Amino acid sequence: MNGGEKLESIPIDLIIEIHSRLPAESVARFRCVSKLWGSMFRRPYFTELFLTRSRARPRLLFVLQHNRKWSFSVFSSPQNQNIYEKPSFVVADFHMKFSVSTFPDFHSCSGLIHFSMMKGAYTVPVVCNPRTGQYAVLPKLTRTRYENSYSFVGYDPIEKQIKVLFMSDPDSGDDHRILTLGTTEKMLGRKIECSLTHKILSNEGVCINGVLYYKASRIVESSSDDDTSDDDDDDDHERSDVIVCFDFRCEKFEFIDICFYGQLINCNGKLGGATWKFDGNTVKLCMWILEDVEKHEWSKHVYNIGDLTEFNPKNHVILGVIATGEIVFSMRFTSKPFYVLYFNPETNTFKSVEIQGLENDSRVYGFVDIIEDLNVIDTMQLISSSATKGQNTIWQSLKQKHRQQLHLATSRQRSESILRYEYGLLV
Secondary structure (H helix, E strand, C coil): CHHHHHHHHHHHHHHHHHHHCCCHHHHHHHHCCCCCHHHHHCHHHHHHHHHHHHHCCCCEEEEEEEECCEEEEEEEEECCCCCCCCCCEECEEEEEECCCCCCCEEEEEEEEEEEEEEEEEEEEEEEEECCCCCCEECCCCCCCCCCEEEEEEECCCCEEEEEEEEECCCCHHHCCCEEEECCCCCCCCCCCCCCCCHHHHHHHHEEEEEEEECCCCCCCCCCCCCCCCCCHHHHHEEEEEEEEEECCCCCCEEEEEEECCCCCEEECEEEEEEEEEEECEEEEEEEEEECCCCCCEEEEEEEEEEEECCCHHHHHEEECCCCCCCEEEEEEEECCCCCEEECCCCCCEEEEEEECCCCCCCCEEEEECCCCHHHHHHHHHHHHHCCCCCCCCCHHHCCCCCCCEEEEEEECCCEEEEEEECCCCCC
């Protein structure tokens, strides 16, 4: 019996079922086996089945900063999904390395990592998929027009599109733009209107179900009738802190009143916020959850985490809240051993899982509920290049002078791709 006869003897339904449980990079390789398999693994039925399977096995994502330098590594590990199981340890998978010239701000959406930073006269954002090695270098924004500019990545689950929002500082005008990746749009994106004047406070953004949330300061004209002039423009405006809500589907902005000053997190599909409170040596975690977006109604929850000598918030970071209702923490710096902690609010108990395989003495940036979506991967494929074994991947559109190098290494091939990058972002 030859290979073709063996293939025909396996039912198509069984082939689809087996491959829906594989990693996305494996599916991408199997698409190249034949036209039949390529068509079969691109059908909407398979992509939705794969997404369902992926949601049942979410992962933790770790971006590690080495020795407080500008070199970073990306790992992922299985995420605990059974509150009754207590595995002693899991082994992290290595995905990629890259080096940057300045410190970036990271955030994650639909398994993608987004970071942007200033270099020279430019702000250059990058979007990458660490598990496949795919990346996209986005348009450079000059400081003259985008002083203190910000960019955020989001995913529209309805239209299945990756979008990047560019916001300029109000002092530099209102030239805000949105770029839909994988389309024929010019790389400058489309200009969008924002009637809600605000100043973004940080690049910390959380995207939940296609809606982006970030902290900002609302700017309104002062109601004072005093005509006294002043060189300081801030005297003519009143400011108040808010959360800006941007819907990537309809591309509309809204303000949400804020009732806390802390970290924004994804609370199992709802926007949440977290702050620490100390009662003597007792550590308390204050959680706010946005229950009603239209009415701006928040619920507040306070949990006794433990004694300060046992749990010091300075040494831990909150990653988010997962489907089990557990709040996930990680150590702020890697060490041996390195632990991820799962806090159960109902029983007020912790369980710890050791993550093995991470590099030591590194600053940790972590994300929960990382899933693989073939629609996201296909979109990235249109605009990026994947690292392949024994080859250097070079962006054809960047064949100009003054290029610098972005080093990526995929975990599966254990190889290094060198991208020549003209904007001076990565070295």
